[in-house]
Amino acid sequence: MQALGLEVLFKGTNFIRLLGGLGVALKISLLAVLISIPAGILLGTLMTASNPVIRAILRLYLEVMRIMPQLVLLFLVFFGTTRALGWDLSGETSALIVFSLWGTAEMSDLVRGAIISIPKHQYESAAALCLTLPQTYYHIIFPQALRRLLPLSINLITRMIKTTSLILMIGVVEVIKVSQQIIEANRMSSPNAAFGVYLTVLLLYFAACFPISMLARFLEKRAEI
Amino acid sequence: MSEKVLTLRGVVKEFEGQTILDGIDLEVEKGEVVVIIGPSGCGKSTLLRCINALEPIQGGEILLQGSPVKAGDKNLPVLRQKIGMVFQSYDLFPHMTIMDNITLAPRKVHKRDKAEVEREAAELLSRVGLADKAKSFPRQLSGGQKQRVAIVRMLIMHPEILLFDEVTAALDPEMVREVLDVMLELAKQGRTMIIVTHEMAFARAVAHRMIFIDEGRIVEEGKPDEFFESPKTERARNFLNMFRFQPASRS
Amino acid sequence: MDVSVLTEYLPLYKEAALLTVKLGLLGILFATVLGLVCAAVLYFKIPVLKAIVKIYIELSRNTPLLIQLFFIYYGLPKIGIRTSPEVCGVAGLAFLGGSYMAEAFRSGLEAIPLIQEESALSLGMTRFQTIRYIILPQAVSVSVPALVANVIFLLKETSVFSAVSLMDLMFTAKDLIGLYYDTTEALFLLVVFYLIILLPVGILGTILEKRARYAGFGA
Numbered sequence: 001m002q003a004l005g006l007e008v009l010f011k012g013t014n015f016i017r018l019l020g021g022l023g024v025a026l027k028i029s030l031l032a033v034l035i036s037i038p039a040g041i042l043l044g045t046l047m048t049a050s051n052p053v054i055r056a057i058l059r060l061y062l063e064v065m066r067i068m069p070q071l072v073l074l075f076l077v078f079f080g081t082t083r084a085l086g087w088d089l090s091g092e093t094s095a096l097i098v099f100s101l102w103g104t105a106e107m108s109d110l111v112r113g114a115i116i117s118i119p120k121h122q123y124e125s126a127a128a129l130c131l132t133l134p135q136t137y138y139h140i141i142f143p144q145a146l147r148r149l150l151p152l153s154i155n156l157i158t159r160m161i162k163t164t165s166l167i168l169m170i171g172v173v174e175v176i177k178v179s180q181q182i183i184e185a186n187r188m189s190s191p192n193a194a195f196g197v198y199l200t201v202l203l204l205y206f207a208a209c210f211p212i213s214m215l216a217r218f219l220e221k222r223a224e225i
Numbered sequence: 226m227s228e229k230v231l232t233l234r235g236v237v238k239e240f241e242g243q244t245i246l247d248g249i250d251l252e253v254e255k256g257e258v259v260v261i262i263g264p265s266g267c268g269k270s271t272l273l274r275c276i277n278a279l280e281p282i283q284g285g286e287i288l289l290q291g292s293p294v295k296a297g298d299k300n301l302p303v304l305r306q307k308i309g310m311v312f313q314s315y316d317l318f319p320h321m322t323i324m325d326n327i328t329l330a331p332r333k334v335h336k337r338d339k340a341e342v343e344r345e346a347a348e349l350l351s352r353v354g355l356a357d358k359a360k361s362f363p364r365q366l367s368g369g370q371k372q373r374v375a376i377v378r379m380l381i382m383h384p385e386i387l388l389f390d391e392v393t394a395a396l397d398p399e400m401v402r403e404v405l406d407v408m409l410e411l412a413k414q415g416r417t418m419i420i421v422t423h424e425m426a427f428a429r430a431v432a433h434r435m436i437f438i439d440e441g442r443i444v445e446e447g448k449p450d451e452f453f454e455s456p457k458t459e460r461a462r463n464f465l466n467m468f469r470f471q472p473a474s475r476s
Numbered sequence: 477m478d479v480s481v482l483t484e485y486l487p488l489y490k491e492a493a494l495l496t497v498k499l500g501l502l503g504i505l506f507a508t509v510l511g512l513v514c515a516a517v518l519y520f521k522i523p524v525l526k527a528i529v530k531i532y533i534e535l536s537r538n539t540p541l542l543i544q545l546f547f548i549y550y551g552l553p554k555i556g557i558r559t560s561p562e563v564c565g566v567a568g569l570a571f572l573g574g575s576y577m578a579e580a581f582r583s584g585l586e587a588i589p590l591i592q593e594e595s596a597l598s599l600g601m602t603r604f605q606t607i608r609y610i611i612l613p614q615a616v617s618v619s620v621p622a623l624v625a626n627v628i629f630l631l632k633e634t635s636v637f638s639a640v641s642l643m644d645l646m647f648t649a650k651d652l653i654g655l656y657y658d659t660t661e662a663l664f665l666l667v668v669f670y671l672i673i674l675l676p677v678g679i680l681g682t683i684l685e686k687r688a689r690y691a692g693f694g695a
Contacts, residue, residue: 192554209538
């Protein structure tokens with residue numbers, strides 16, 4: 001244990017602090033997901049609309065969010081808004097804004113994909129049965145799209161959790177910061193703490209993401225049948 | 226005494242605890258055309274796949290001109306060159322032109338000269354009426370055309386025996402004839418063939434011997450005229466009746 | 477925005493961008509090789525190795541690159557594995573990307589119907605010839621859009637390299653903001669340089685995806 005530096009975790013409140021750090025990241029990811037999913041469903045449905053102006057605007061938004069590394073987006077909001085707009089956003093607020101905007105864009109693309117994957121004859125059959133357009137969407141299109149969408153949107157949660165680790169880079173206290181503090185504080189007594197602590201952080205992320213990935217895969221298999 | 230091309234002795238095929246083939250004995254002579262019929266799921270397609278060792282067998286033996294055909298055997302590719310097979314689904318290689326589809330195996334397996342193989346391929350293509358399709362890709366062809374190419378692709382390997390696994394079953398009705406005509410022509414040339422089919426009129430016209438399989442066993446075999454006019458077993462009679470009274474039995 | 481500041485910073489960014497591209501491409505190259513090997517292990521169902529590959533894929537896909545880098549750079553030296561920032565960045569990217577590449581290749585291989593393999597075998601081709609001429613060409617062309625998407629994803633992921641003190645684009649931008657408060661110029665150049673790197677690959681990806689969706693061979 002000494003050699004691997006795992007013992008620092010059992011000293012005092014170290015492990016609790018580490019979990020607390022992961023908690024901040026998790027809190028931001030969950031909030032961002034809660035915003036992204038409804039907003040993404042709305043924008044994604046609009047993306048299938050026939051209005052070319054709406055489609056072009058949404059497409060541009062999606063592409064901007066997609067092409068830029070999330071860390072660049074985070075820098076733009078965190079550093080950029082202070083300069084350009086005079087806002088002084090906290091790291092946590094900046095992170096929430098960026099990850100919500102990014103998550104919404106990703107979600108909208110998933111929703112769009114799920115909707116257009118429904119074959120045209122489904123719309124035609126619904127029309128032949130004299131269903132109105134809202135009825136068609138509510139009874140025919142959404143239920144089928146949801147089956148395909150569910151595993152993908154659950155996957156988005158793991159992507160969000162992984163992405164929120166970036167908030168370290170703008171100095172929000174969270175799991176990495178806490179581990180660095182633990183390592184610093186125990187430099188003398190546990191020189192190998194870095195190995196144990198970072199391994200633990202890695203495994204904590206794994207413990208958070210792996211079950212969600214498994215759930216997504218299970219739902220994906222079910223959707224195929 | 227004519228030459229035996231293929232011999233099956235007590236072939237047993239099991240899959241996931243179920244017996245698919247339950248002791249099949251069969252001998253096919255050179256130049257003979259054997260047609261196998263039977264209800265779906267009876268094991269007739271599995272039998273062809275076993276002859277080509279695409280499926281391992283759990284009992285008995287399969288001999289091609291005296292050499293055992295066994296799944297996993299080192300010698301298998303050499304034996305398979307002597308067994309031509311055409312499948313039900315269009316199995317052309319979609320990433321190659323028709324010409325490349327046909328010439329790939331002779332060039333890579335037999336190491337034959339490209340120009341010479343292409344000459345033979347062109348000759349075979351024109352015999353099945355597809356001389357102008359050499360540069361096309363499979364997706365540009367109709368189902369019937371694809372099956373004719375699949376036959377040419379097999380013929381160019383100069384196999385000793387030809388296996389046809391319901392090759393017209395997935396075709397639109399108007400394309401069935403063009404493929405059957407090619408097969409009739411091959412039979413006339415004296416090729417050794419085993420054909421699995423649901424086309425009864427064709428079976429009667431082409432077969433030297435009919436074999437009826439049900440539940441993994443050969444239930445009845447005989448000359449086509451006798452088999453179709455007066456089947457000896459109850460099961461064969463019932464099966465043939467389904468085709469005879471098609472409109473009534475479908476409901 | 478101050479143009480003289482822009483021209484002053486330009487060389488710094490150029491150098492940083494070169495580092496990003498160089499390490500990114502190297503990491504992607506190793507990731508592709510690793511992915512191919514993993515996909516082959518899964519495809520041929522090689523015992524023991526198959527289990528290891530599966531564990532690796534789960535570990536790699538369910539943890540963030542940033543933490544992987546921290547572990548490699550700060551954690552591993554404690555058990556005697558010391559790496560330079562460059563090696564750490566490339567290794568981290570390869571570790572992350574390998575699993576994504578493996579998935580792309582695997583889905584390509586799985587998309588090829590069994591009948592293709594069977595027809596090749598029934599023509600007397602060996603297993604090797606079947607893979608070489610029939611399975612691989614089709615599988616790779618199916619995989620291409622996913623592979624390009626992975627390249628974009630991995631190039632974007634390089635943005636965390638500054639965490640292990642690599643002087644990449646993010647490092648340069650943060651440095652300039654911290655030192656001189658030229659936030660607007662620093663961020664403007666950051667976006668421009670990432671666009672220069674990512675836009676061409678992104679456009680290529682869109683084209684390939686469209687082609688894969690609407691056409692096949694001989695169209």
